Amino acid sequence: MSVQLIGPKPLPKATLDEKLKEFDSVPLFMKALPEEEADDPMIAALQSLAYEGTPDEIALNFKEQGNEYFKGKRFREALGFYTQGVDAKPADLALQEVLLCNRAACNLELKNNGSVLRDCSKVLTINPRSSKAFYRSAMALLALEKAEEALDCCDRCLRFDPENKGVQSVRHQSLQIKEALDKKKKQRLDRLQREKDAELKLNLILRERNMIVISRKDGTQNPYAPHFDSEDPTESSLIIPVFLLYPQYATSDVIPEFVEDTPFAAHLSTMFPPQAPPPHWDLNGEYVDGQLVVYAMTHRKRLLRVGKKMSLREVCAAAKGKDGEPKDGLELKDGCLTFVVLPKGDVEKKWVDEYKATRDA
Numbered sequence: 001m002s003v004q005l006i007g008p009k010p011l012p013k014a015t016l017d018e019k020l021k022e023f024d025s026v027p028l029f030m031k032a033l034p035e036e037e038a039d040d041p042m043i044a045a046l047q048s049l050a051y052e053g054t055p056d057e058i059a060l061n062f063k064e065q066g067n068e069y070f071k072g073k074r075f076r077e078a079l080g081f082y083t084q085g086v087d088a089k090p091a092d093l094a095l096q097e098v099l100l101c102n103r104a105a106c107n108l109e110l111k112n113n114g115s116v117l118r119d120c121s122k123v124l125t126i127n128p129r130s131s132k133a134f135y136r137s138a139m140a141l142l143a144l145e146k147a148e149e150a151l152d153c154c155d156r157c158l159r160f161d162p163e164n165k166g167v168q169s170v171r172h173q174s175l176q177i178k179e180a181l182d183k184k185k186k187q188r189l190d191r192l193q194r195e196k197d198a199e200l201k202l203n204l205i206l207r208e209r210n211m212i213v214i215s216r217k218d219g220t221q222n223p224y225a226p227h228f229d230s231e232d233p234t235e236s237s238l239i240i241p242v243f244l245l246y247p248q249y250a251t252s253d254v255i256p257e258f259v260e261d262t263p264f265a266a267h268l269s270t271m272f273p274p275q276a277p278p279p280h281w282d283l284n285g286e287y288v289d290g291q292l293v294v295y296a297m298t299h300r301k302r303l304l305r306v307g308k309k310m311s312l313r314e315v316c317a318a319a320k321g322k323d324g325e326p327k328d329g330l331e332l333k334d335g336c337l338t339f340v341v342l343p344k345g346d347v348e349k350k351w352v353d354e355y356k357a358t359r360d361a
Contacts, residue, residue: 059090063099070106079106097126104136116140131161138170147178202226205238209260209316210329211337212299224256225335237261240312241336244271244294248347249281254336260313264294264306268341286343293348295340300328301359303352306339 052058062085069078082103090096104119117140123133134157141150154171157164206213206226224241242258255267269289272278278285294306298319306315321328330337342348 055088056090056092056095059085059088059092059095059099061085062088063095063102066099066102066106070102073109075106075109079103079110082106093126097123097130100126101130101132101136104133108136108139111143113140113143129160131157131164131167135164135167135170138167138174142170142174142177145177145181147174147181150174151178201235202228206332209238209313210320211316211332212327212329214331214333216334224254226332229259238313240332242312243336243338245338245340246281246287246342247340247351248342249283251281258312258337260316261311263309263311264315264339265289265308268292268294286347287341291344293342293344295342295352296330297338297340297355298328299331300326302328303355312337 053061062081066078066081066085069075069081082099085099086096086103090099100119100123104116104123107113107115107119116136120130120133120137120140123130127133134153138150138153138157141147141153151171151174154167154174157167158171161167203213226238226240228235229237229239238260239257240260242255244253244255246252253271258267272287272289272292274288274290278287296304296306296315296319298304298321300321302319304315304318310318316330319328319330340351342351
């Protein structure tokens with residue numbers, strides 16, 4: 001026979017939080033007393049007790065209350081009492097130091113690292129040999145990933161307190177983190193330098209290939225970009241993205257990795273084999289390998305008819321301007337070269353005539 005225990009059901013979290021919050025209005029359970037004068041006689045009595053005496057006595061009272069809450073790991077409540085102690089403006093410098101140090105300890109637990117550093121800085125103006133202030137400053141700096149500054153705090157403290165185990169431990173952590181950060185920084189700088197060197201080398205090769213780089217005004221970049229052939233250890237062969245335009249149908253294809261020593265015919269035979277069905281946009285079935293012609297447009301609007309067996313490198317060489325004339329070459333727009341593909345015959349002639357008419361207008 002099972003026995004069912006009957007007892008009060010636990011309150012839902014939301015209800016529990018509301019109940020605990022109600023205690024804040026009960027004088028004996030308040031985390032901090034209001035500063036303004038209260039109508040409640042109980043609160044008024046507590047206020048008179050808390051704020052009765054000299055500033056030092058008032059601050060000492062708040063410090064002791066803060067200590068009780070701190071021992072119970074109720075750091076937010078302890079913080080409130082230490083703050084009231086600081087606000088009492090005690091004349092005793094040692095008491096000021098303790099209140100600020102203790103408030104920094106609370107903020108360290110609550111991860112308010114900026115507040116920790118501010119209070120510790122005030123402590124060090126009162127007592128430049130406060131090991132606790134240096135220790136807590138170093139801990140806050142470590143949390144902020146400022147290992148070098150934390151290391152400096154530890155070294156300053158250990159000059160006058162060399163046997164402080166806590167500071168020694170934080171120094172060891174700071175040194176390890178600093179070394180790791182320095183290594184990471186060096187790796188990042190090395191990577192950036194390699195990228196810069198590679199970019200300079202690539203730009204030099206592009207100029208040698210008579211390519212004129214044209215970047216987008218909006219700063220956006222194409223996902224494809226020229227690069228060296230990874231299978232070429234000499235890094236002398238380029239792979240370049242190429243757009244093939246079909247102006248007759250206002251459509252295009254992209255060859256993301258066109259090896260510069262590959263002839264155009266190799267790509268055309270793969271894209272438009274004679275026995276395969278035509279592309280869906282080729283309404284007249286005219287785009288067939290062997291019946292196509294490729295054109296390149298140079299920066300100075302010259303029109304180059306690309307021979308079937310010409311490689312991309314050879315087309316780039318042909319695009320070079322004549323000696324004594326302004327610089328010319330193929331435009332590398334947003335990282336890509338562009339060529340026009342047309343069926344031989346009437347379509348080709350019409351497009352060439354229209355291009356020249358527009359160019360010469």
